[in-house]
Amino acid sequence: MRRNTPLITLLTGAALGVILLIASMLSTPSKTPAGYTAGATPAPASSAATQPPPASATATPSPASPSATAPAVVTAPDKADYAGRVQGDGASVAISIHNGQAIAYVCNGSAIEAWYKGTAVNGVLIMTGKNNAHLSAIYDFGKATGDVLAHGTDYRFTIGIVHKPSGLYQATAVVRGATVKAGWIVLSNGSKVGSLESDANAAAPSATQAPDLDVATGTAQDGNVVLHATMVSGATGSGF
Amino acid sequence: MTTRQDALPPAGANSTAAKLVVPCLIGALVALTLGIYGRLHNPTGVAINIAGFSSPGSVKSWLATAATVLAIVQVGSALVMYGKVPRVTAPSWIGGLHRWSGRIAFLLTVPVAIHCLYALGFQHYSTRVLIHSVLGCAFFGAFTVKMLILPRKGVPGWVLPVVGAVVFAVLVAVWFTSAFWFFSTFGIKR
Numbered sequence: 001m002r003r004n005t006p007l008i009t010l011l012t013g014a015a016l017g018v019i020l021l022i023a024s025m026l027s028t029p030s031k032t033p034a035g036y037t038a039g040a041t042p043a044p045a046s047s048a049a050t051q052p053p054p055a056s057a058t059a060t061p062s063p064a065s066p067s068a069t070a071p072a073v074v075t076a077p078d079k080a081d082y083a084g085r086v087q088g089d090g091a092s093v094a095i096s097i098h099n100g101q102a103i104a105y106v107c108n109g110s111a112i113e114a115w116y117k118g119t120a121v122n123g124v125l126i127m128t129g130k131n132n133a134h135l136s137a138i139y140d141f142g143k144a145t146g147d148v149l150a151h152g153t154d155y156r157f158t159i160g161i162v163h164k165p166s167g168l169y170q171a172t173a174v175v176r177g178a179t180v181k182a183g184w185i186v187l188s189n190g191s192k193v194g195s196l197e198s199d200a201n202a203a204a205p206s207a208t209q210a211p212d213l214d215v216a217t218g219t220a221q222d223g224n225v226v227l228h229a230t231m232v233s234g235a236t237g238s239g240f
Numbered sequence: 241m242t243t244r245q246d247a248l249p250p251a252g253a254n255s256t257a258a259k260l261v262v263p264c265l266i267g268a269l270v271a272l273t274l275g276i277y278g279r280l281h282n283p284t285g286v287a288i289n290i291a292g293f294s295s296p297g298s299v300k301s302w303l304a305t306a307a308t309v310l311a312i313v314q315v316g317s318a319l320v321m322y323g324k325v326p327r328v329t330a331p332s333w334i335g336g337l338h339r340w341s342g343r344i345a346f347l348l349t350v351p352v353a354i355h356c357l358y359a360l361g362f363q364h365y366s367t368r369v370l371i372h373s374v375l376g377c378a379f380f381g382a383f384t385v386k387m388l389i390l391p392r393k394g395v396p397g398w399v400l401p402v403v404g405a406v407v408f409a410v411l412v413a414v415w416f417t418s419a420f421w422f423f424s425t426f427g428i429k430r
Binding site: 010216 | 358390
């Protein structure tokens with residue numbers, strides 16, 4: 001009997017793991033496709049709902065999706081957050097997707113920055129911002145790849161999924177009659193960049209470096225004004 | 241018979257190898273299964289969460305930290321059991337301490353691993369993440385090997401300390417690439 005206790009330990013751990021896995025699957029909203037490997041049969045319920053397979057299959061050359069087993073499985077999430085550096089490291093970009101809507105922010109921690117709004121459908125992102133700023137990308141469960149134009153500067157990017165507390169933060173405040181709007185992008189390595197528009201309602205807002213964001217408290221001190229940042233997260237829906 | 245042959249008897253070596261090969265194969269299979277699942281499964285970004293914490297990251301960091309502290313207890317109690325600590329004789333309860341701290345530590349790591357595998361998956365977008373993904377899977381393989389070797393009789397004395405040391409080292413590396421990173425990046429918070 002004593003001989004078997006290590007085995008019991010192992011089996012207890014395995015059973016706990018299976019229980020938690022099942023609980024996770026049950027608690028995951030069916031909208032978030034639970035396309036877990038599904039050896040021979042792709043999860044039938046989740047794939048049917050939102051995705052016409054041909055468009056998404058061609059739009060996302062995704063190495064993450066097991067193409068051999070499940071070619072028609074959903075390839076793009078309904079809710080996701082992406083963040084990372086653009087090619088050449090000149091700026092950071094963050095994209096949040098929530099049920100077809102998308103919010104994005106590009107920022108070099110100084111004058112080049114822009115907010116974008118748009119749609120995310122079937123793995124394709126189309127977004128626009130002020131001053132002809134626009135962003136287009138394809139996205140899947142692992143990454144978003146695309147092109148963004150901000151302040152006349154064109155960046156290409158491939159950025160990965162991030163999870164809270166990494167992601168996009170936004171704060172607005174009214175200071176002496178002008179709406180101040182700050183944005184920060186917190187990358188998965190913890191590094192932050194942020195810019196601050198001193199008059200966000202202007203047709204062509206100009207930006208400067210944002211004060212440092214304390215991610216733990218969600219605050220930043222701008223002179224004698226305390227900015228309260230909220231997360232723009234597609235995963236949780238906050239900021240949408 | 242020379243002493244040299246006595247020191248390396250082929251039959252003995254074979255039986256030792258035979259005793260170790262099955263646990264090692266099963267352990268490798270466990271690690272591979274986790275890794276392949278983590279790679280093929282589409283990460284959902286969310287999994288079941290534990291109330292009272294600010295984020296899944298902090299839950300996992302605290303659970304992993306608790307497991308790592310217990311793993312240090314593991315090494316300490318093992319050293320005492322093996323009589324490696326000068327002027328300390330092993331008390332009668334040391335075996336119980338070793339077993340129970342190990343069991344609890346292992347069970348604490350399970351929810352962390354499930355969240356990792358289900359919500360995040362096996363990733364490689366940075367060195368830290370790659371090391372964490374590989375060693376996270378390896379940890380459960382190594383632990384399986386240790387548990388399967390433990391009840392076997394006639395295993396050479398060096399095997400358990402070596403396997404135990406591997407399990408400990410891998411766990412600490414997994415902790416450094418996750419919880420330590422989390423706390424040092426975002427601050428120590430609940």
